Amino acid sequence: MANPMKKEWSDWVNPVLIKEIRQHFHNFGILSVMGALLAGELVLLAVMQYRASDFRGSFTDSGSIMFGFLVGGMVLAAYFICSMGAMIRFTTERRNRELDFSFQTTLSPNRIVWGKLAGTLVMTVFIFALCLPFMVIAYFLRGIEMGSMLLISLATLPPICIASQLGILIGSVGRRWLVSLFFVLSFFAAQPLVIFTVLLFTRVGGVDSPVGALLLWYGIGGIILELLYALSVAAVGSRFSNRMLPVRISLIGVIALSPLIGLGIGLIADPAILLESMLGMLVIAASCIAAFCATLAAFERQDPGDRVLRKRPHNPIGHFAHFLVSSGAWGGVVLAYLMMLFAGATAAVFFLLNPSDGADLVLWVSGGTYFLFYANVAILLARRWKILAGWGWWAVTLIAFIVLPLLFGTGVAMIEREYVPYCFLTAPFCLVKPELGWFGPLLAVISLAVTGGVMLKRRKQP
Amino acid sequence: MEIKVRNLTRSFGATKAVDDISFDFASGNVFGFIGPNGAGKTTTIKIMTTLDDPDGGDVFYDGVSVVNYPEEVRRLVGYMPDSLPDFRDIQVWEYLDFFARGFGLRGKARTRTLAEIEEFTNLGGIRCKYLSALSKGMKQRVSLARSLIHNPGVLIMDEPAAGLDPRARLELRSLLRVLSGQGKAILLSSHILSELQDICDGAIIIEKGKLLSAGTLTQLMAKASGVAAGTADAAPAVTLVIQCAKTEEARLKLLEHPAVKEVAIRGEGELQAFLAGGDEVVPPVMATLFAAGLPVMGFARKSMGLEELFMKITTGEVQ
Numbered sequence: 001m002a003n004p005m006k007k008e009w010s011d012w013v014n015p016v017l018i019k020e021i022r023q024h025f026h027n028f029g030i031l032s033v034m035g036a037l038l039a040g041e042l043v044l045l046a047v048m049q050y051r052a053s054d055f056r057g058s059f060t061d062s063g064s065i066m067f068g069f070l071v072g073g074m075v076l077a078a079y080f081i082c083s084m085g086a087m088i089r090f091t092t093e094r095r096n097r098e099l100d101f102s103f104q105t106t107l108s109p110n111r112i113v114w115g116k117l118a119g120t121l122v123m124t125v126f127i128f129a130l131c132l133p134f135m136v137i138a139y140f141l142r143g144i145e146m147g148s149m150l151l152i153s154l155a156t157l158p159p160i161c162i163a164s165q166l167g168i169l170i171g172s173v174g175r176r177w178l179v180s181l182f183f184v185l186s187f188f189a190a191q192p193l194v195i196f197t198v199l200l201f202t203r204v205g206g207v208d209s210p211v212g213a214l215l216l217w218y219g220i221g222g223i224i225l226e227l228l229y230a231l232s233v234a235a236v237g238s239r240f241s242n243r244m245l246p247v248r249i250s251l252i253g254v255i256a257l258s259p260l261i262g263l264g265i266g267l268i269a270d271p272a273i274l275l276e277s278m279l280g281m282l283v284i285a286a287s288c289i290a291a292f293c294a295t296l297a298a299f300e301r302q303d304p305g306d307r308v309l310r311k312r313p314h315n316p317i318g319h320f321a322h323f324l325v326s327s328g329a330w331g332g333v334v335l336a337y338l339m340m341l342f343a344g345a346t347a348a349v350f351f352l353l354n355p356s357d358g359a360d361l362v363l364w365v366s367g368g369t370y371f372l373f374y375a376n377v378a379i380l381l382a383r384r385w386k387i388l389a390g391w392g393w394w395a396v397t398l399i400a401f402i403v404l405p406l407l408f409g410t411g412v413a414m415i416e417r418e419y420v421p422y423c424f425l426t427a428p429f430c431l432v433k434p435e436l437g438w439f440g441p442l443l444a445v446i447s448l449a450v451t452g453g454v455m456l457k458r459r460k461q462p
Numbered sequence: 463m464e465i466k467v468r469n470l471t472r473s474f475g476a477t478k479a480v481d482d483i484s485f486d487f488a489s490g491n492v493f494g495f496i497g498p499n500g501a502g503k504t505t506t507i508k509i510m511t512t513l514d515d516p517d518g519g520d521v522f523y524d525g526v527s528v529v530n531y532p533e534e535v536r537r538l539v540g541y542m543p544d545s546l547p548d549f550r551d552i553q554v555w556e557y558l559d560f561f562a563r564g565f566g567l568r569g570k571a572r573t574r575t576l577a578e579i580e581e582f583t584n585l586g587g588i589r590c591k592y593l594s595a596l597s598k599g600m601k602q603r604v605s606l607a608r609s610l611i612h613n614p615g616v617l618i619m620d621e622p623a624a625g626l627d628p629r630a631r632l633e634l635r636s637l638l639r640v641l642s643g644q645g646k647a648i649l650l651s652s653h654i655l656s657e658l659q660d661i662c663d664g665a666i667i668i669e670k671g672k673l674l675s676a677g678t679l680t681q682l683m684a685k686a687s688g689v690a691a692g693t694a695d696a697a698p699a700v701t702l703v704i705q706c707a708k709t710e711e712a713r714l715k716l717l718e719h720p721a722v723k724e725v726a727i728r729g730e731g732e733l734q735a736f737l738a739g740g741d742e743v744v745p746p747v748m749a750t751l752f753a754a755g756l757p758v759m760g761f762a763r764k765s766m767g768l769e770e771l772f773m774k775i776t777t778g779e780v781q
Contacts, residue, residue, distance in 0.1 A: 106565060307529065
């Protein structure tokens with residue numbers, strides 16, 4: 001007798017991905033963009049044919065020009081279909097909780113976000129497939145090598161994925177005004193992005209190690225994508241769930257992946273300094289991620305709920321690990337300090353290997369500690385006065401310790417320029433004078449002692 | 463299945479939308495969730511269906527908590543909201559197929575379940591329509607189909623009859639009867655109380671976030687009638703409307719009977735008598751009037767409607 005629960009091939013596929021693909025091919029807007037891309041490619045081909053005949057076959061750069069337009073068209077289509085499309089659809093779904101798919105089924109936030117991202121990847125493949133025949137024509141028109149075409153095509157993938165994931169993240173918030181804001185901002189961002197990409201692509205030819213460049217590109221892209229993905233999963237999760245778990249794990253993952261970027265840089269710059277390059281990148285990543293982790297901790301709820309605590313392991317190591325990676329401001333702060341300690345230790349190792357360049361890395365660590373200090377102050381204020389949310393107190397802290405000293409420092413600069421760095425002792429700007437690098441860690445240690453004391457005292461209360 | 467709502471609280475800023483609400487209901491019953499606009503019905507329903515988190519309290523489905531196990535609760539509960547998304551790029555069958563996959567239905571089991579649900583809710587003719595092209599009645603049927611896909615033991619419906627034409631209402635009522643007969647616990651909120659009266663076994667009445675009364679219709683009506691008749695107990699009570707030319711004489715005669723608790727003259731030639739006890743006290747009470755030779759033109763046993771009950775409870779006549 002046949003098993004009615006026997007899986008069909010489509011049962012192995014994420015339900016959200018199936019839904020997304022179906023919606024893509026019913027969506028008039030998406031089909032219009034695909035049609036416009038095809039029409040644009042045909043027009044481009046006609047123009048190239050006209051120019052080639054006009055120059056009596058001597059127009060030898062036709063292939064590279066056509067390829068440039070094709071890549072531009074591909075990225076633009078991906079922006080509309082993958083990024084904007086996913087954002088608008090997810091916003092519509094998330095806007096009303098009663099109609100929200102993610103709250104109506106037993107699908108986990110991770111499966112929902114992965115299904116959405118996979119849906120945009122499928123569309124990226126379709127867009128690429130639409131451009132591929134014209135890329136072949138571009139190759140035969142001469143002016144560009146097969147290797148460069150492959151490299152540039154591969155290089156377009158990370159920005160498309162990041163833009164798609166950013167769209168999903170913004171969509172997960174479920175606010176229409178954010179979609180409009182993203183649309184407007186993306187127009188402002190388009191010009192520098194295009195200039196940056198063109199500069200990058202024109203330099204790729206001169207780079208000794210294209211694989212290193214690609215590794216670097218994919219390393220940076222992967223890290224950004226991972227962070228955006230984790231934030232999206234956290235945003236889709238419900239208020240009482242362990243939302244920070246994927247975020248914190250991804251932050252640790254970013255630190256673990258950062259030596260890859262160092263490897264890419266080392267391969268491009270000088271293979272002789274590979275170890276220093278990897279260590280240096282590890283210090284920078286750990287400092288930045290520690291600052292980011294502490295900032296996120298200031299934004300989240302202070303005490304983990306029952307749903308989080310229920311899953312805490314009983315053995316001491318598991319208990320502590322769970323505390324570090326789970327929702328709850330205090331766990332985030334402690335994790336940030338551990339990351340910063342790791343960054344400091346790695347900087348020390350770097351300093352032993354290369355004393356001449358080690359001082360610069362110490363400044364990265366010192367700069368990051370300021371954000372630990374701000375997070376601690378914001379958490380303390382939010383615990384004492386509940387009139388503002390965590391992010392509100394964090395903003396107040398920034399105004400008090402960065403904006404006001406900035407204004408004060410501007411005034412002082414008019415009188416005596418030499419004393420200006422001392423006005424910024426509560427902000428990383430003071431690091432223009434490297435001798436003041438000790439002040440950030442000092443603030444971080446003091447604030448940790450005060451906040452920790454308050455937190456522990458509160459916990460002991462019945 | 464036993465559904466227990468315990469000390470549920472939810473605030474939005476300074477406003478307490480739900481204030482320490484507790485009630486129970488169980489499988490095989492249809493319970494109406496009644497309250498004026500802004501009473502906190504939708505907020506309570508959202509918490510019960512894991513769409514919102516409570517500030518305090520919990521809801522248990524056979525002991526499974528919505529706060530601690532929301533994913534498990536979603537398997538047990540089918541929620542039918544009062545609206546459906548207006549997507550222009552998803553068809554009815556695709557929409558239902560997504561939910562079937564989302565609840566882990568696989569292979570032939572999914573295909574068979576979808577076919578059965580489509581037949582039960584009569585969606586065969588519209589399965590290839592886009593959601594945006596559906597009428598209100600069609601949307602309600604799709605919404606009901608979606609909430610039944612994973613065969614939940616509990617069905618929670620928010621204003622299921624709102625905006626439906628009389629025919630669609632009758633269809634919905636018969637569907638609910640079938641589902642109740644299948645042993646599902648059904649909780650439905652509605653403003654159309656006459657609709658609820660025909661299908662509900664009980665009611666939960668809330669106002670300004672507080673629970674006013676909860677129980678089976680018999681219990682609630684007995685309570686309301688008992689209070690109206692001035693009885694301390696909540697035994698079943700009967701109200702009689704009697705047409706008689708000599709109202710004052712009839713009133714005095716009726717009050718002589720021990721089963722009559724109160725008599726009110728409603729107008730010229732009409733009295734209303736509140737009797738303690740069930741239907742069995744009606745013949746001896748009427749016999750008293752006939753024996754006295756009073757000109758009784760007619761009488762009717764008046765049962766309290768859900769609307770009257772609701773008004774009595776929400777206006778504070780019943781505590």
